[in-house]
Each structure stands twice: as structure tokens, then as C-alpha cells.
Amino acid sequence: MAVLSTPRSAVQLASKGQPLREHLFRIALIASLAIAFVFLLALLSYVLIEGWPRLDSRLWENMPSVRNPDIAGAQSAITGTLWVISITALLTLPTGIAAAIYLEEYADRDRWWNRVIELNIQNLAAIPSIVYGILGLGIIARTFGLGFSVITASITLGLLVLPIVIIASREAIRAVPPSIREGSLALGATQWQTISRQVLPASIPGIATGSILALSRAIGEAAPLLMLGAVSFIRFNPDGVFASYTVLPIQIFNWISQSREGFHILASAAIVILLVILLLMNSAAIWLRNRYQKRW
Amino acid sequence: MTSGQRRLSAVATAAVVVALSAACGGTNTTPPAGEGTTAATQAAGAELTGQVKIDGSSTVAPLTSAAAEFFAEEQPKINVTVGTSGTGGGFEKFCNGETDVADASRPIKDEEKAACDAKGIKHSQLSVATDALTVVVNKENTWATCLTTDQLRKMWEPAAEGKVTTWKQVDAKFPDEPLKLFGPGTDSGTFDYFTDEINGEEGASRKDYSPSEDDNITVQGVTGSKGGLGYFGFTYFEENADKLKAVEIDSGEGCVAPSVETAQNGTYAPLSRALFVYPSATAAKRPEVAAFLDFFVANINKIATDAQFVPLNAEQEAKLKTDFAALKTQAG
Numbered sequence: 001m002a003v004l005s006t007p008r009s010a011v012q013l014a015s016k017g018q019p020l021r022e023h024l025f026r027i028a029l030i031a032s033l034a035i036a037f038v039f040l041l042a043l044l045s046y047v048l049i050e051g052w053p054r055l056d057s058r059l060w061e062n063m064p065s066v067r068n069p070d071i072a073g074a075q076s077a078i079t080g081t082l083w084v085i086s087i088t089a090l091l092t093l094p095t096g097i098a099a100a101i102y103l104e105e106y107a108d109r110d111r112w113w114n115r116v117i118e119l120n121i122q123n124l125a126a127i128p129s130i131v132y133g134i135l136g137l138g139i140i141a142r143t144f145g146l147g148f149s150v151i152t153a154s155i156t157l158g159l160l161v162l163p164i165v166i167i168a169s170r171e172a173i174r175a176v177p178p179s180i181r182e183g184s185l186a187l188g189a190t191q192w193q194t195i196s197r198q199v200l201p202a203s204i205p206g207i208a209t210g211s212i213l214a215l216s217r218a219i220g221e222a223a224p225l226l227m228l229g230a231v232s233f234i235r236f237n238p239d240g241v242f243a244s245y246t247v248l249p250i251q252i253f254n255w256i257s258q259s260r261e262g263f264h265i266l267a268s269a270a271i272v273i274l275l276v277i278l279l280l281m282n283s284a285a286i287w288l289r290n291r292y293q294k295r296w
Numbered sequence: 297m298t299s300g301q302r303r304l305s306a307v308a309t310a311a312v313v314v315a316l317s318a319a320c321g322g323t324n325t326t327p328p329a330g331e332g333t334t335a336a337t338q339a340a341g342a343e344l345t346g347q348v349k350i351d352g353s354s355t356v357a358p359l360t361s362a363a364a365e366f367f368a369e370e371q372p373k374i375n376v377t378v379g380t381s382g383t384g385g386g387f388e389k390f391c392n393g394e395t396d397v398a399d400a401s402r403p404i405k406d407e408e409k410a411a412c413d414a415k416g417i418k419h420s421q422l423s424v425a426t427d428a429l430t431v432v433v434n435k436e437n438t439w440a441t442c443l444t445t446d447q448l449r450k451m452w453e454p455a456a457e458g459k460v461t462t463w464k465q466v467d468a469k470f471p472d473e474p475l476k477l478f479g480p481g482t483d484s485g486t487f488d489y490f491t492d493e494i495n496g497e498e499g500a501s502r503k504d505y506s507p508s509e510d511d512n513i514t515v516q517g518v519t520g521s522k523g524g525l526g527y528f529g530f531t532y533f534e535e536n537a538d539k540l541k542a543v544e545i546d547s548g549e550g551c552v553a554p555s556v557e558t559a560q561n562g563t564y565a566p567l568s569r570a571l572f573v574y575p576s577a578t579a580a581k582r583p584e585v586a587a588f589l590d591f592f593v594a595n596i597n598k599i600a601t602d603a604q605f606v607p608l609n610a611e612q613e614a615k616l617k618t619d620f621a622a623l624k625t626q627a628g
Contacts, residue, residue, distance in 0.1 A: 065365055066362050231377040232361075233379075259511065259532045
């Protein structure tokens with residue numbers, strides 16, 4: 001709507017000349033937006049209506065049950081998801097941001113190896129997640145001997161989203177005007193002081209948004225975790241990084257493939273929980289962005 | 297300067313914390329740390345702790361999951377986990393020493409046995425329930441009440457690919473209705489069993505059918521098309537008996553409908569099959585695994601009935617108990 005009511009711009013002035021084409025273009029834009037929005041809304045209302053009867057405290061207070069959909073819950077999957085995603089964040093964010101700082105502030109782009117690294121990071125971001133699952137199974141679970149545990153899942157998901165964190169952080173760091181760096185250096189600050197006190201604080205909004213989007217991707221992944229021994233039935237919460245676990249997407253998949261109708265309702269309710277967790281994470285990103293946004 | 301140092305040390309602390317948590321089980325960083333039940337600690341009285349890891353066939357998983365659920369009422373501190381990597385995936389982990397019990401919807405293959413032997417994993421096969429692979433058609437299908445195994449082969453054999461597309465081609469008496477086939481994907485033990493029994497070779501099947509790892513999709517597919525036909529485990533048919541019709545199977549000795557009885561006494565041939573669990577003899581030495589297996593075998597038919605499997609008959613149950621006793625002696 002905001003687009004429609006923004007007047008007095010160059011676009012509006014120009015539109016006086018060719019009203020029909022301009023209008024068609026504007027309608028095409030709004031239609032594109034509507035497609036994304038309508039599908040999201042349809043999905044949301046579908047799972048809400050479908051899952052409504054089971055969208056209550058049983059879902060997070062009870063453990064899974066294969067015998068009775070009425071007493072089944074997803075507590076182990078919810079805690080499993082929170083464990084996996086927290087450890088993933090702990091491992092990925094520092095590494096990703098550090099790598100981005102190196103590439104933006106230190107790396108000499110005239111050197112061929114730095115260009116190779118850049119190209120590879122972009123390629124890594126496009127690798128299907130199941131490939132990371134195979135990597136995690138062969139190297140992290142078996143060669144490193146970490147087994148089918150929370151830490152294996154976190155490291156694998158961390159590797160999966162690391163390129164996204166690096167790329168987003170680089171964009172954010174690059175968006176800080178060079179004049180800020182030059183000013184800081186001119187006042188006698190070292191390069192590290194410039195980065196830690198000027199560049200990083202100024203790029204936090206962008207880094208936070210990118211990181212949360214990356215973690216949101218990780219939270220919805222089921223394919224690599226199927227390889228990494230996320231179990232489909234567990235009645236315990238993880239009690240450490242070496243514990244067995246399951247995550248919400250796996251639990252949802254498991255419930256959907258059950259033969260009893262009651263479990264399909266549960267699956268929808270669990271989808272709502274997963275969406276709520278995602279929504280909370282995205283809100284955190286928006287809050288961080290607004291809190292730290294600076295205008296030059 | 298000082299604030300710079302503070303930031304630096306904060307970063308360093310964070311790094312140390314991460315490294316520590318990775319090194320020693322994370323009990324010191326993350327909030328809901330339990331009482332360290334992961335490692336099998338000593339038993340306090342009759343209450344055991346520890347973990348039993350089960351993985352394998354998704355057909356058998358509901359049975360072992362139900363067993364785990366009943367077992368939790370007796371031993372609430374033993375953590376039984378059930379994975380669904382498929383029969384093949386389950387054996388791979390089992391023979392690698394990563395799980396204690398493998399769920400299987402077919403017997404172990406020779407190469408899998410060799411992998412187990414190479415790692416020194418002793419195991420034995422326990423038949424724990426029976427399944428009747430059920431061939432289903434649409435409710436409006438009035439012509440196919442009984443199919444012979446030859447007719448089924450005509451529909452499913454690799455040579456039928458692209459050629460057999462109507463019911464009339466299967467049998468001249470059938471109407472000229474398009475034949476739409478649904479079934480499990482190639483990773484499934486159900487697929488292996490069906491192709492072996494019907495087409496004479498494991499894995500040999502026409503490829504132009506709608507495969508799905510989720511049997512509910514097969515239910516939807518067959519419900520939605522008049523000429524539809526699909527197959528899956530008996531449980532799925534029981535749940536959807538109001539939407540679908542089960543076909544009787546004639547393997548040369550008359551038409552037999554799938555049911556608990558015909559599966560148990562073996563007259564529903566060749567599509568009734570045994571479902572297995574393979575416990576590792578080494579793992580069965582651990583008190584928590586032994587306790588779980590004891591419970592599972594002792595209550596097998598109660599669990600099977602509750603999980604909507606076809607339970608064992610008296611003879612099969614007796615055999616299970618002898619097999620299990622043999623495993624325990626092997627475990628020592």
C-alpha cells in the first residue's frame with residue numbers, strides 16, 4: 001500500500017506520460033508480492049486450522065508417544081532443536097564473522113589465493129544440504145568419532161550455513177563507509193582498534209540479520225540430520241552435546257508418515273511451533289537491526 | 297586501551313568456553329544439564345540407567361518404539377532411542393558398532409553379515425511380528441476382488457514398463473480402465489520383499505509407478521483414482537479400511553484375503569512376511585540392553601497388538617523365546 005501512496009516522486013511524475021504501461025508495471029509488482037504473501041498465508045492458516053486441536057501445553061510438556069496421539073508431545077524435539085541451534089550459533093557466528101573481517105579488511109585481493117577462497121565460499125553456499133550430511137557422517141561422526149550426537153549435528157549445520165554467514169557479514173562490513181575507517185586511522189587508531197570500535201559496531205545490524213537468516217535455514221533442515229542419526233523416537237531431552245537427539249523437522253516428518261489421523265494433526269501443531277521459533281528468531285534480528293542502526 | 301583489552305579478553309573467554317564445551321560434554325555451559333545419564337552408570341537398586349540405541353526399518357520402528365514406551369513405565373531412566381534409517385542403513389550402523397539393536401523387515405544379507413563379522417559384532421535374528429503386505433485398490437473398483445500372483449507380476453514386472461497401462465491388458469475380463477500404480481520407494485524393505493516375491497528378483501520392478509516413502513501418499517493416490525493399485529503393510533490398510541479395498545491374493549491355492557489369521561498361519565502367501573530385530577550379543581551384556589530385550593520378548597504380543605502389528609502365534613512365540621535364550625547364552 002505504501003508504494004501506491006508515495007506521491008511526488010520522479011516515478012509518479014513520469015507516470016503522467018504513459019499511464020497504462022506504468023500502471024501495468026505497478027500491478028505486476030504488487031502481484032509478485034501478493035503471490036509470496038498469499039502462499040505464506042495459506043500455509044499458515046492451513047497448519048493453524050489443522051493443528052489447532054492439539055496446539056496446547058501437551059505439545060511441549062509431553063514426550064513423543066507412538067501408542068496414543070492424545071498424550072504425545074514434542075518436548076524432546078523442541079529441546080533438541082534448541083540445543084542444536086544454540087551450539088550451531090556458538091560455533092558458526094564467531095568463525096563466520098572473523099572470516100568475513102579477514103576477507104574484507106585484511107585480505108589482499110590481488111593475490112590469487114584470496115580470489116580462489118572468495119569464489120569457493122560462494123560455491124559452498126550453493127551445495128545441497130544432503131552433501132553436508134554425508135560429509136558429517138564420514139568425517140565428523142565416524143573419523144572424529146563424535147558419533148550421532150548433538151555436537152555432530154551442530155558442526156555439520158554450522159558448516160552448512162557458514163558460507164551464508166560469511167557472505168552476509170562481508171556485505172555488512174563493506175557497507176561501512178571508507179571515510180569512517182580513514183577517520184579512525186587518521187586519529188591514530190590501529191587497524192584492530194578501527195575494526196573493533198568502528199567497523200564492527202556499525203555493521204552489527206547487517207551481520208545480525210544475515211546470521212539469523214542463516215540460522216533459520218539451519219533450524220528447518222532435516223535432510224543432513226537424517227544421515228547424522230537424528231532419531232525418530234526419543235523420550236529424553238538431550239543432557240549434553242554428546243547426547244542423542246531429535247529435532248522438530250524430523251519429528252514432523254515422522255508424524256506425517258504415521259498411519260493414524262491423530263498424528264497428522266500433531267504434525268501440523270508441531271509445524272506451528274517450528275514457525276513460532278523461526279518468527280521469534282526473525283523478530284530478534286529485526287530488533288537488533290533497529291537497536292544498532294546508524295545513519296551516516 | 298583498557299576497553300580494547302576487555303573486549304579482547306571477552307572474545308578469548310568465549311572461545312575457551314566453546315572449546316571446553318566441545319571437549320567435555322558441555323555440562324558446564326548449557327543450562328538444562330541433566331544428571332549425566334549418557335554413560336551407563338552403576339545401577340541404583342532395580343532402577344537402571346543408560347541408553348539403548350535401535351535403528352533400522354521404518355516398518356518395524358513403530359513396534360520397537362511402542363516397546364520403548366511400555367518399557368519406560370518400568371525403567372524410566374533407561375533412554376531407548378529408535379531411528380529409521382531403513383533396513384539397510386540400520387544394518388550398516390549396527391555392524392559398525394554404532395547401535396545395539398537393528399530393526400529389519402528382511403533377513404540380513406551376506407555382505408552385511410560379513411561387515412558385522414569384520415567388526416566382531418555377534419548377533420542373532422529374532423522374528424518379532426508378522427506383516428501382511430496388502431495390495432489395495434479403489435473402492436469403486438468392482439472387478440479386482442482377487443488377483444493371482446501372475447496378474448500382479450504382469451502389472452509390476454520390469455517388462456511392463458510403458459506397456460501395461462490399462463487393466464484390460466492384465467486380464468481380458470477387466471475393463472479398459474487406466475492402471476495407476478503406487479508403491480514404496482526403492483530404499484524400502486517392503487519394496488525388496490514385494491519385488492522378490494512377485495517379480496522373482498529383489499529390486500526388479502517397473503519404474504513408471506508413483507513411488508513414495510510415505511505410505512499415506514499411496515493411500516491418497518489409490519483413493520483418488522478409480523484404476524489405482526498400490527501395496528503397503530497391513531497396518532496402513534487397517535487404518536484406511538474405510539477408504540480402500542484390499543485385494544485377495546491367489547498364489548495357486550485359491551483366493552486368500554489378508555487378515556491377522558491368514559498372516560499368522562501363513563496361508564496368505566506369498567505376501568505375509570516376518571519382521572525381525574537383530575540384537576547384538578555384545579550389547580546384550582550391558583544390563584540396560586538386557587533389561588530392555590527381556591521386557592520386549594516377554595511382552596511381545598501385547599506390544600505387537602498395541603502397535604497394530606499381526607502378533608505371533610504360539611509356535612512362533614515359543615521359537616522367539618528359544619532364539620532369545622540362545623542369544624543370552626552367546627552373550628554370556
